[in-house]
Amino acid sequence: MELTEAIRRRHMTRSFTKDPLPKDLLDDLLALATRAPSAGNAQGRDFLVLEGKEQTSTFWELTTTSQWWERNPRRKPLRHAPVVVLPIANQQCYLSRYSEADKAGSGLSDPASWPVPFWQIDAGFATMVLLLAAQDAGLGAAFLGIFRGEDRLLATFGIPEGCKPIGAVLLGYPAQTDPPSPSTHRPRRAFEDVIHRGHW
Numbered sequence: 001m002e003l004t005e006a007i008r009r010r011h012m013t014r015s016f017t018k019d020p021l022p023k024d025l026l027d028d029l030l031a032l033a034t035r036a037p038s039a040g041n042a043q044g045r046d047f048l049v050l051e052g053k054e055q056t057s058t059f060w061e062l063t064t065t066s067q068w069w070e071r072n073p074r075r076k077p078l079r080h081a082p083v084v085v086l087p088i089a090n091q092q093c094y095l096s097r098y099s100e101a102d103k104a105g106s107g108l109s110d111p112a113s114w115p116v117p118f119w120q121i122d123a124g125f126a127t128m129v130l131l132l133a134a135q136d137a138g139l140g141a142a143f144l145g146i147f148r149g150e151d152r153l154l155a156t157f158g159i160p161e162g163c164k165p166i167g168a169v170l171l172g173y174p175a176q177t178d179p180p181s182p183s184t185h186r187p188r189r190a191f192e193d194v195i196h197r198g199h200w
């Protein structure tokens, strides 16, 4: 698939079949995600890969409530996704990298001095590569925020201090019926409204 086509076709899949992903395919997608750019080439984005019902169920149990599932029955097929990847912003990699000789003058050894947390940007860039790679491979993928249970998630899966999941990427084969989220009914903002040339 051409990159342009993958970008145009990409959308969040919210309904998956229960079919597992071949290991090699998953590894290929993850390897592509590690090609994303990173500040100072710090490469401080890690991926916690949860595969199979036992691991993915633990993820859902820690981060959602039964009321959340009951409120909207259309959410149920999200759980079928055989793989959940947590892209993780690894702050310490940046603090260490920007303390090295070629970067030490930047004064960025303290997280509060960063104009924008590059560790979160880089985790986002890598996530986008993962979403596009999944599209390119004919898979379905969805990015979801994590709104609860983060502390328990870190403890359960042994995620070290200073490492923060920026959300979760569900990966799998799209089910035949995949009703779009109400958010996608919002019209795309007009090109002229979004692009500011020379001055806002």
Ligand SMILES: Cc1cc2nc3c(=O)[nH]c(=O)nc-3n(C[C@H](O)[C@H](O)[C@H](O)COP(=O)(O)O)c2cc1C
Residues within 6 Å of the ligand: 010, 011, 012, 013, 143, 144, 145, 146, 167, 181, 183, 184
């Ligand atoms: C940072 C971010 C957080 C998101 N969080 C959620 C979420 O928690 N649940 C969800 O169903 N979709 C979530 N989405 C998906 C958006 O709703 C979706 O990307 C948007 O409606 C546009 O649809 P499309 O990606 O299918 O084009 C999130 C997307 C982004 C970029």
